[in-house]
Amino acid sequence: MGTRLVGLGKALPKLEIENDALQALVDTNDEWIFQRTGIRSRHVAVSESTLELACDAAALALGSAASASDGESAWCEEPIDPASIDLVICATLSADTLIPSAAASIKRVLGLENAVAFDLNAACSGFIYGLSVADSMLAASCALPEGAAKQTMRRALVVGVDRLSRILDWQDRSTCVLFGDGAGAAVVEWDAEAPGIIATCLKTIDDTKNTLTCASIFASNTPFDEQGKLLGDAEDPSYATLCESLEVEPELMKSTVHMAGQSVFRFASRALCSGIEAVLEQSGLTIDDIALIVPHQANERIIRYAAKRLDLDMDRFLVSLAHTGNTSAASVPIALAEAYASGKIKKGDKIIAVAFGAGLTYGALLFEA
8 A cells, every 4th residue: 555646747848948048147158067067947937936837737637627738747547536635745945935835835826625734854865854744644634544533645746846946146157057946746545555655765864065055035023132132223233143053155145046066066976876775674675676767857978877876877867958948846747747758657656756955955756556
């Protein structure tokens, strides 16, 4: 018995920006970007909000959208009744609002009247974390004895969505060429007859070197000092502490992504291998039992390096980042939606999904399709 996938959807913004278009912003070109990342283009949200992308992907996963357009892929066993969704988890670091949560807004827009909803931020690992949390909550609920006076959950919607274009420094070549906007969503349900999710691994490693950071800068400062006196127009004293902790000069501090590329590369390649090895060990399976590995789509060189360390051919990995770039929490569900929709994943296949992100976080899931 386990939690199994019954629907997947992806949504990308209409605007697609090719590598050469970035030459107007930074010193780069298509050859430079592609050789280092495997990325040819990425989608950038102009009119689309984070919520709109999330709802488009979720509607496809529920089977309630008529068909997928050019920027979308979907797979669903059969249309899912919105009233049957008991839980909504949205993995994101770029929600449109702090309050309400993105998950609460998704619930409202899609009419998921019976769902509990909350957000989760594990950066690019967010979807793996969200799916693991949903699996745990469904498993705990379904383990209750019949008639137990507690809330039961049988079906969940897990969305990974990020609109990182709004928090990028578009004059920073080390980050602006890597990321894109998008959303991916999965519907999962508890099935007493199916293996579903077989093994999970979640890890958080202290980012003591500020490898990957983005500050939250708010418009309003606390009006008092530590003695309770009014500050007037003085700067919030916590601002200097934040700058120091993130090792960012005050004049450069804003809500944009800062990344130490080489450190991320080293962490990411190790994390992919560790996540894969952990779920294989937990499950008692070997790599030969796995039909496909679906990694976080951040950089093709990272995936190739991990494949080399694991002594695996690249055809064991799904690589689909050429025209999306790194879509953060949306990366893995977008790749899964494409794989299911194209028939690369078939019923009964054993799959590993694995991701890494800021925090520093990584996680993996081994499941049977």
